[in-house]
Every structure is written in structure tokens, then in C-alpha cells.
Amino acid sequence: MSLYQVQKLLYQLNRDTATQARFKTDVDSVLSDYKLTDDEKNWLRNGDVGELYIHGVNGQILMHYAAFIGQEWDEYIQAMKDGLTKHGQVRDGIYRAVDGGDGGAI
Amino acid sequence: MALVFAGICSHGPGITGRAERADPALRDPFYAALDSLRADIEASGAEALVVIAAEHFANFFMDNMPAFAMGMGEEYEGPIEDPDWLKIPRTTIPGAPDLSQRMISEMMQTVDLAYAQEWKMDHGIMVPLHFLTPKMDLPIIPANINCQGPPLTPLSRAYAFGQALRRACDAVPEKIAVMGTGGISHWPATPNSGKINEAWDREFLRRWCENDKDALLSYTDEDTLRDAGQGGFEIRTLISIAGLCEGATGHIRFAEPIPIFSTMCVAATMDVS
Numbered sequence: 001m002s003l004y005q006v007q008k009l010l011y012q013l014n015r016d017t018a019t020q021a022r023f024k025t026d027v028d029s030v031l032s033d034y035k036l037t038d039d040e041k042n043w044l045r046n047g048d049v050g051e052l053y054i055h056g057v058n059g060q061i062l063m064h065y066a067a068f069i070g071q072e073w074d075e076y077i078q079a080m081k082d083g084l085t086k087h088g089q090v091r092d093g094i095y096r097a098v099d100g101g102d103g104g105a106i
Numbered sequence: 107m108a109l110v111f112a113g114i115c116s117h118g119p120g121i122t123g124r125a126e127r128a129d130p131a132l133r134d135p136f137y138a139a140l141d142s143l144r145a146d147i148e149a150s151g152a153e154a155l156v157v158i159a160a161e162h163f164a165n166f167f168m169d170n171m172p173a174f175a176m177g178m179g180e181e182y183e184g185p186i187e188d189p190d191w192l193k194i195p196r197t198t199i200p201g202a203p204d205l206s207q208r209m210i211s212e213m214m215q216t217v218d219l220a221y222a223q224e225w226k227m228d229h230g231i232m233v234p235l236h237f238l239t240p241k242m243d244l245p246i247i248p249a250n251i252n253c254q255g256p257p258l259t260p261l262s263r264a265y266a267f268g269q270a271l272r273r274a275c276d277a278v279p280e281k282i283a284v285m286g287t288g289g290i291s292h293w294p295a296t297p298n299s300g301k302i303n304e305a306w307d308r309e310f311l312r313r314w315c316e317n318d319k320d321a322l323l324s325y326t327d328e329d330t331l332r333d334a335g336q337g338g339f340e341i342r343t344l345i346s347i348a349g350l351c352e353g354a355t356g357h358i359r360f361a362e363p364i365p366i367f368s369t370m371c372v373a374a375t376m377d378v379s
Contacts, residue, residue: 004168011167015186015226059295060162060254063119064228067191073124080297094256094336095296 003056003092005034009044010057014064049076050083056093109275110150111283112351113143113375114314114344115237117159118294119229120367122193122236127366139360139373140237143285146375147238152283154202154245155238156209156271157231158347160253160288160340164228172220173259174267176213177248178206184227194232202245202280209247209274217263217270234287251346253288253339261323264342268349275350286347288340291333292369298335300365306333307361307370310341315356317348317376337369351376 009030012019023030031041043051047069052062059080066076090096125133147155156176164186166172179201189196203223210221225248227235235242251267252259259267275282290310291303313321322345330338348356354377364371 007163008167008169011163015164053296058163058254059299063295064162064187067188073120077297077299084297 002035002037002040005036006040006044006052006055007057007061009034009036010061010065013068014061020068047071049079050086053080054083054087054090056090056096058094108281109272109284109350109378110152110281111147111375112285112347112378113146113373114286114288114347115140115143115234115373116289116367116369116371117230117233117287118289118292118367118369118371119187119192119233121233121371123191123229124366125193128364132362132364132371136360136362136364136371136373137237142359143373143375144238144240147244147283150283151281152244153280154205154247154282156247156249156282156284157234158249158251158267158271158284158286158343159230160343161230161250162228162254164226164230165222165224166250166252166255168255171252171255172250173252173263174217175220175222175250176206176210177201177223177225177246178203178210178221179223179225182225182227182246182248185232186226186228192229192232194229194236197242199227199235199242200245202247205245205278205280206247208278209271212274212277213267213270215270216273217267230287234285238285251342253342256327258327258339259342261325261342261345264346265319265323265349268346269352271346272350272352284347284350286343288343289337289369290341290344290372291335292337293335294337294368299368301335302363302365302370303334304363304370306338307363310344311356311358311361311372311374314344314348315358315374317352317354317356319348319352322348347376351378354378
């Protein structure tokens with residue numbers, strides 16, 4: 001997981017309308033600007049919030065991405081819960097240390 | 107002239123974005139308390155409002171993260187979020203570049219402060235402005251303390267930032283209002299969103315109202331993460347207001363948990379004289 005690269009892409013996407021337009025029309029050109037694994041590219045292409053969350057993306061970055069791809073608030077929260085259920089605890093980032101090391105468990 | 111107003115408030119995006127989902131019995135008194143802060147700021151004759159925020163990666167990222175930053179722009183824009191999601195229209199907010207430059211110059215005597223002539227405001231500033239200056243016509247000076255990307259700004263430095271800001275306010279002829287905005291305990295934008303440690307929050311607010319510097323600065327990040335979530339790191343903004351008004355007393359106008367807003371919702375003032 002290139003957490004720094006994934007978060008940097010989302011940081012730019014969240015704040016820059018030109019990047020948002022390019023993401024919608026030519027997502028691969030945005031993805032190619034960053035050193036990402038194939039899995040990371042797929043999560044970002046497919047809006048896989050659950051995978052991004054359990055791989056450590058900060059919610060303050062992920063929340064805006066979820067809104068950008070049209071997820072309602074409850075959908076966004078559920079996607080993270082589903083990620084935990086399906087893939088296990090958060091492996092990286094700030095949430096790895098939350099809840100006694102359980103990494104974002106509810 | 108001097109500092110004419112100081113206060114704190116919450117800024118969660120749900121406060122505007124999910125307003126219709128909150129219990130009106132809690133939401134409406136909270137909104138009324140925020141509106142009372144607006145009225146007091148207007149009555150103070152403030153010519154500019156400094157907002158000390160805990161921005162959420164709208165301008166600053168881990169490629170170049172300042173411990174402190176202040177805006178020095180002619181104007182700013184916000185919100186970065188989808189306006190329909192936040193329910194705040196995207197707009198331009200006036201800055202006060204000359205005033206900013208004079209204040210930053212003074213503060214730099216004791217605080218290593220980054221400045222920025224461009225600043226995109228996220229919900230951390232836009233939600234407070236929506237209530238405090240709804241016409242978006244009061245010149246704003248945004249400030250930021252790194253509460254998001256560890257290593258975080260030490261609490262003692264946040265207090266010292268407030269002290270430096272007070273010195274800067276006292277050194278300029280303009281009337282300045284200052285708001286600190288951040289959550290107390292919360293786990294925002296995570297599966298635990300809506301979880302609130304009310305006892306922890308009330309103890310923090312007790313220390314804040316008493317301006318008990320030693321007690322305010324005694325929290326460790328490890329304890330805060332455990333007891334108050336990663337959102338608890340934003341106490342830095344509130345502690346800076348205690349430094350701004352060192353020795354003065356705080357007054358709570360509203361402090362109740364509103365889970366759909368993901369935080370203990372607070373509106374409070376601190377004496378400035």
C-alpha cells in the first residue's frame with residue numbers, strides 16, 4: 001500500500017476542480033500521476049471506500065472522496081463497516097492505533 | 107485597537123450538511139447559541155475575524171505540513187466540498203492582507219509561522235462562517251494548527267500561538283475578533299462517527315472555562331486518541347483561545363452531544379478583558 005501516494009491523489013482530487021473533471025473523464029491519466037499499485041488503482045477507479053479505509057486512508061480525506069463519487073453519508077459509513085467485516089482491521093495510517101490497536105473497530 | 111471578542115465553536119460538516127437529521131430540540135438551541143456569537147461579534151465592532159481552525163487536508167498535506175499557518179490573501183474561496191453535500195454555497199470570502207501581514211510579522215517574533223496568500227476553506231472554517239458571518243462580508247484571516255497529520259503541533263505551542271496572537275491583536279489599531287474551532291472528543295468520518303465521550307468533553311470544557319493552563323496542556327496524544335478519538339486532536343484550536351485570553355474565564359452557551367453531527371456541539375466565549 002502506497003498510503004502516502006493514495007492520500008496525496010485524494011488530497012488533490014478533493015481540492016481541485018480541474019482534477020475532479022479529469023478524474024471523471026480520464027481517470028487513468030490522474031492515476032498515472034502517482035506511484036500506485038494495481039490494487040490501489042482499482043480501488044480508486046471503483047470507489048472502493050472499504051478497501052481504502054482498511055488500508056489506512058484518513059477519514060477526513062476519504063469522506064470528501066465518498067461525497068465526490070456520490071455516496072450518501074450512511075452509504076459511506078456502511079462501506080467502511082463492510083470493509084472491516086470483509087477484510088479485517090485497519091492496517092495502516094492513524095486508525096491502526098485506534099481502539100487499543102483494533103484499528104477502527106466499532 | 108485590540109482583541110474585542112474571543113470564542114470557540116464546533117465545525118463538523120453534519121452541522122449544515124445533515125441538519126435535517128438532527129433532533130430539533132438539540133439542533134435549534136445550538137443554532138441559536140451560534141447566532142448569539144454572531145450577534146456579539148457584530149456588536150463588538152470587529153473589523154476582521156481570525157478563525158483558528160484544524161483544517162482537514164484542504165491546503166496542507168504531508169508533503170509540506172506547517173505546525174502553524176495564517177492566511178495573508180486578498181480573498182479566499184470555499185468550501186472545497188461539494189456545496190450540495192455541505193449545504194453551503196461555494197463563494198469568495200474577503201481577506202485582510204495588510205492586517206494579516208502586520209499581525210503575522212508580530213507573531214513571528216515568537217512563533218514559527220507559515221503564511222499563505224492562497225487558502226481554500228473546508229468545512230472547518232466554512233461551517234463557522236455560515237453562522238458567524240452569514241453574508242460572508244466580514245474580512246477573515248484564516249489560521250491553522252496541524253491537528254491532522256502526525257507529528258502534531260504540541261499543545262504547549264498551541265497555547266503559545268494564542269499568546270502570540272493576542273500580542274499581535276494588541277499591536278494593531280483594528281478591532282479583532284477571534285474564534286477557535288475544533289471538535290472535542292469525536293471519531294469523525296470513520297465507522298465510529300457519532301461516538302462521543304461526553305464525560306471527557308465536559309472535563310475538557312471545565313479546564314478550558316477555568317483557563318487552567320497546566321491541566322489543558324497535560325493531555326498526551328496517546329491518551330487523547332484512546333479517550334477522545336483522532337478528532338480529539340483538534341483541542342489544539344481551543345487551547346489556543348485559552349492562550350489568547352490567558353487567565354480569563356470561559357462561558358459555555360451550548361454544549362451537548364449531537365451524534366448525527368459527529369461531535370459534542372459547543373458554542374462558548376472567553377473574556378477578553
